[in-house]
Amino acid sequence: MKALLCYQDGQFKDYNDLSIPVADLGVQRGYGIFDFLRTTEQHAHFLDDHLDRFFASADAMHLPVSKSRNEIIDIVQTLLKENQLPFSGIKLLLTGGDASDGYTIQKPRLSIFQLPLIPPPLVLPEKGIHLVSRAYQRQLPGVKTTDYLMAIWLQPWLKEQGGDDLLYYNQETVTECPRSNIFMIDHDNVLVTPKENMLWGITRKKIIEIVDSIGLKIEQRNIPLEELYKAKEVFISSSTKRIMPVQRIDHSYTFSTASNNITRLLWDAFLNLEK
Amino acid sequence: MKALLCYQDGQFKDYNDLSIPVADLGVQRGYGIFDFLRTTEQHAHFLDDHLDRFFASADAMHLPVSKSRNEIIDIVQTLLKENQLPFSGIKLLLTGGDASDGYTIQKPRLSIFQLPLIPPPLVLPEKGIHLVSRAYQRQLPGVKTTDYLMAIWLQPWLKEQGGDDLLYYNQETVTECPRSNIFMIDHDNVLVTPKENMLWGITRKKIIEIVDSIGLKIEQRNIPLEELYKAKEVFISSSTKRIMPVQRIDHSYTFSTASNNITRLLWDAFLNLEK
Numbered sequence: 001m002k003a004l005l006c007y008q009d010g011q012f013k014d015y016n017d018l019s020i021p022v023a024d025l026g027v028q029r030g031y032g033i034f035d036f037l038r039t040t041e042q043h044a045h046f047l048d049d050h051l052d053r054f055f056a057s058a059d060a061m062h063l064p065v066s067k068s069r070n071e072i073i074d075i076v077q078t079l080l081k082e083n084q085l086p087f088s089g090i091k092l093l094l095t096g097g098d099a100s101d102g103y104t105i106q107k108p109r110l111s112i113f114q115l116p117l118i119p120p121p122l123v124l125p126e127k128g129i130h131l132v133s134r135a136y137q138r139q140l141p142g143v144k145t146t147d148y149l150m151a152i153w154l155q156p157w158l159k160e161q162g163g164d165d166l167l168y169y170n171q172e173t174v175t176e177c178p179r180s181n182i183f184m185i186d187h188d189n190v191l192v193t194p195k196e197n198m199l200w201g202i203t204r205k206k207i208i209e210i211v212d213s214i215g216l217k218i219e220q221r222n223i224p225l226e227e228l229y230k231a232k233e234v235f236i237s238s239s240t241k242r243i244m245p246v247q248r249i250d251h252s253y254t255f256s257t258a259s260n261n262i263t264r265l266l267w268d269a270f271l272n273l274e275k
Numbered sequence: 276m277k278a279l280l281c282y283q284d285g286q287f288k289d290y291n292d293l294s295i296p297v298a299d300l301g302v303q304r305g306y307g308i309f310d311f312l313r314t315t316e317q318h319a320h321f322l323d324d325h326l327d328r329f330f331a332s333a334d335a336m337h338l339p340v341s342k343s344r345n346e347i348i349d350i351v352q353t354l355l356k357e358n359q360l361p362f363s364g365i366k367l368l369l370t371g372g373d374a375s376d377g378y379t380i381q382k383p384r385l386s387i388f389q390l391p392l393i394p395p396p397l398v399l400p401e402k403g404i405h406l407v408s409r410a411y412q413r414q415l416p417g418v419k420t421t422d423y424l425m426a427i428w429l430q431p432w433l434k435e436q437g438g439d440d441l442l443y444y445n446q447e448t449v450t451e452c453p454r455s456n457i458f459m460i461d462h463d464n465v466l467v468t469p470k471e472n473m474l475w476g477i478t479r480k481k482i483i484e485i486v487d488s489i490g491l492k493i494e495q496r497n498i499p500l501e502e503l504y505k506a507k508e509v510f511i512s513s514s515t516k517r518i519m520p521v522q523r524i525d526h527s528y529t530f531s532t533a534s535n536n537i538t539r540l541l542w543d544a545f546l547n548l549e550k
């Protein structure tokens with residue numbers, strides 16, 4: 001791979017040399033947080049929002065960050081300038097740091113790296129995806145931890161079911177997909193999205209901010225799985241996908257992407273935000 | 276630190292050079308398993324049992340192991356011989372491996388390393404520890420994953436409570452401590468330990484195997500937290516501690532270590548196993 005500049009613990013280095021010692025709690029105890037944002041040319045999309053969430057995650061996990069917000073912005077700008085990637089993803093990774101006793105947070109390790117990323121398409125995908133529901137509640141759901149144990153573990157099962165992605169629910173209430181938030185349009189054309197037990201996605205936040213501008217009402221509330229099955233339109237949102245229509249959830253095929261008019265309106269409004 | 280030999284992915288190297296790339300699912304998604312065993316001079320305690328559990332954990336997590344059981348035994352023997360540590364811990368760590376898509380298991384990474392360890396005392400500690408109970412269920416509890424997110428996260432809270440360790444319970448039923456199994460002696464002098472939703476500790480297994488030899492009865496069953504509060508003796512077990520008496524759980528101080536006669540019998544019988 002082309003040498004890409006990255007940052008770790010006060011030093012810039014080649015990405016191929018970027019690794020985490022086994023003594024780091026991020027490796028030995030799965031203790032770490034991250035944030036991930038998309039870039040286009042020299043622009044890091046929604047950097048401020050991602051930094052807000054990164055520092056909130058670090059704080060929630062008792063992990064002091066060795067660099068200030070402005071210092072991190074400078075590092076991100078340096079990577080953008082040096083690596084000159086047309087489209088990329090930048091990850092801010094904060095692991096628990098080396099712990100000689102294997103347990104105690106001493107000095108968290110900050111790693112920031114940029115990798116090429118195929119950008120999402122410029123038009124809303126015609127074909128929606130197939131979600132398979134599964135009862136599961138992420139621990140510390142509001143924090144962007146590195147804990148994707150269940151998501152990875154369930155991949156063979158998801159494949160058996162023929163699904164494209166998982167949809168978690170907690171006591172019959174829909175929460176999120178492993179790496180995306182979920183939205184539905186009900187039969188009164190109201191946009192509805194879960195309000196708890198999930199990650200506060202940046203794309204989710206932006207969608208909520210633009211509904212007014214397209215005359216849409218939004219409700220943040222619990223969504224029973226049974227209600228989602230009967231929704232008019234369903235989509236998921238994430239930084240890498242923007243908005244992705246859903247055409248099937250379990251055995252329910254009620255979502256015709258051809259009629260996803262409101263999803264399309266949201267897509268267009270969202271694209272404008274990125275400009 | 277003195278250079279210690281370790282193993283990773285087909286190569287022996289210096290422990291100071293042992294690290295995991297950020298692309299490894301063990302780092303980026305907290306996806307990995309391990310096992311940890313204690314050694315005395317050239318002897319690895321209960322190596323067979325630890326290997327059984329290691330391969331079972333790997334299998335449960337869909338992680339193929341690149342080395343056979345006998346090859347791993349050879350690596351362990353090489354470390355024992357080369358490092359010449361009087362007392363140590365050996366960790367077998369299997370991380371998900373590098374995933375270019377950040378999600379898919381391709382080739383898990385096997386790391387085996389040995390570090391000095393202060394051995395547990397040769398007599399049963401006089402002073403028992405203080406456990407603080409907390410409702411929490413580990414995901415995939417029977418698998419020795421690297422997921423200790425909640426245990427590390429709760430350390431500041433545990434300190435506030437003045438406790439030495441956490442005791443997890445699930446719906447009022449005691450399960451385990453983050454790194455130990457729990458046992459109680461009831462007022463009929465029966466040894467009781469949880470039977471589900473916890474890790475199958477090797478020390479726990481050995482204790483269960485020796486009860487017959489000291490004329491003790493054992494029950495593996497659910498233990499309500501309220502019942503544990505009233506037990507005659509309570510202790511926890513782990514590879515690093517062997518057996519550690521518990522003298523307080525939450526606000527219940529019913530355990531006098533001075534009268535921990537059955538715990539002492541078990542300790543003595545267990546010490547004999549290590550010889």
